[in-house]
Amino acid sequence: MTKNTFDRIYETLKDRILKGAYSIKMRLPIEDDLIKEFDTSRYAVRKAIKQLADEGLVYSVKGRGVVLLEHTPQTQQFNLSLGQLSGIKAMNADRQLDYRTDVVSFKQVIVDADLSERTAFEIGIPVYAIQRVRLFNGHRNVIDINYFNAQLVPGITADIARQSIYHYIQDDLHVKIAVVKRMLRVDSVRKTDLKYLELGDNNCVGNMISIAFNDTGRQFEYTESHFIPNEFVFTQLIRN
Amino acid sequence: MTKNTFDRIYETLKDRILKGAYSIKMRLPIEDDLIKEFDTSRYAVRKAIKQLADEGLVYSVKGRGVVLLEHTPQTQQFNLSLGQLSGIKAMNADRQLDYRTDVVSFKQVIVDADLSERTAFEIGIPVYAIQRVRLFNGHRNVIDINYFNAQLVPGITADIARQSIYHYIQDDLHVKIAVVKRMLRVDSVRKTDLKYLELGDNNCVGNMISIAFNDTGRQFEYTESHFIPNEFVFTQLIRN
DNA sequence: GAGTGGTCTAGACCACGGT
DNA sequence: CCGTGGTCTAGACCACTCC
Secondary structure, eight states: OOOSHHHHHHHHHHHHHHHTTTTTTTBOOOHHHHHHHHTOOHHHHHHHHHHHHHTTSEEEETTTEEEEOOOOHHHHTTSOOTTOOSOOEETTTTSOOOEEEEEEEEEEEEOOHHHHHHHOOOTTOEEEEEEEEEEETTEEEEEEEEEEETTTSOOOOHHHHHSOHHHIIIIISOOOEEEEEEEEEEEEOOHHHHHHSOOTTOOEEEEEEEEEEETTSOEEEEEEEEEOTTSEEEEEEEEO | OOOSHHHHHHHHHHHHHHHTTTTTTTBOOOHHHHHHHHTOOHHHHHHHHHHHHHTTSEEEETTTEEEEOOOOHHHHTTSOOTTOOSOOEESSTTSOOOEEEEEEEEEEEEOOHHHHHHHOOOTTOEEEEEEEEEEETTEEEEEEEEEEETTTSOOOOHHHHHSOHHHIIIIISOOOEEEEEEEEEEEEOOHHHHHHSOOTTOOEEEEEEEEEEETTSOEEEEEEEEEOTTSEEEEEEEEO
């Protein structure tokens, strides 16, 4: 349940925006009116508006008010889907997906100079090196190449990798996944991609490189997710 | 000049973090100490810390403090470079780039059903349809396919397109670029890509689709930037 | 000049983490 | 239990937009 004041305001306003309640004048009510309506302080109202702005629904202009950004069915897909931590969003997220994971490689290795250069893990520490093929509706669309710091997230097994490593990390190890940083690239295919992915005629892959941090600030994961063209999208919001 | 209190605090803290001043204990000073040090209120201190967290440098834990995220030379490149509104960041942003733009197509057209479906512009309005090849060190790395709403940003010419449309929009038209929403995909090549891009053996392109809004909330631009593999990166931050 | 959001202050209480 | 960041209140003044 959402119990915070600003959450309640945020949800109410978001609902109204998506329903088109404010669309005619393209403005949100001014802060003072929202304060009166929700019988609260400016803090909660402003925090709720901030959240709407973070999501790309509104934009605040000093001296004028809070403007709604135009949205159409097409441009809805540009809106950020918050909270999807673990990964990739299929292009048609609405259609039903049959999903399976094959663990094609599971090793525990010691970080050497090369691997350290790539993953930013310290030389000499033990890591789990895992390769998993992700099948969507039976198609080999993604290969995940994971390296997990075995000191920070110990006890991973091939069986856990077949299920969900993030589930294990959070629920069993009680390690909080605080921040994930990502880089996105387009790479020419390499041997592993050709071996495991259904690329068709394509000779490139998308490469999403993620590094994840726990709530003590330590990086416990380095992952490359190679995915086939034409199937996946990533969204981003830039504000002035 | 940065004149806000929280900007001053933010810059000072960021500087210290990057210099490693806090790295031993992996913590920022607690809020009360920062309030004393900068002789200010909690508001400014918290806003500065929020900004550091938005950038992926720190992470706040209720009850414990503000934790620094590990960073190494490799993982620095995951840090967001804020403020780069206009676009693509080359993989090696540090190396000197010779940069040129060729306008290969410049038209004014009326939006029909198909174009409306793609760009979310209303049927019947006039738009500028522009295609520009971007050369980096003489190499045709990017093709920009722009559609600008001619009512919201009138007066674009081929000459302006050769220079900088964003410069013209902001400085001459005084239109504020408030928000840009992006989608990133990997697409199989199409005819236009083959014609204009130096793809080598690659038969895919990266596709960055942007829609831009002015500060009245109107979408004035739809752009596809197709870019060659292996040269560009995008960064993203996900927080819990 | 009137109206609006942005910054800032000075407090209070709550929720969580660790001892 | 204490220390910490998160939420919340009630106000003040400033900077900007628009008329």
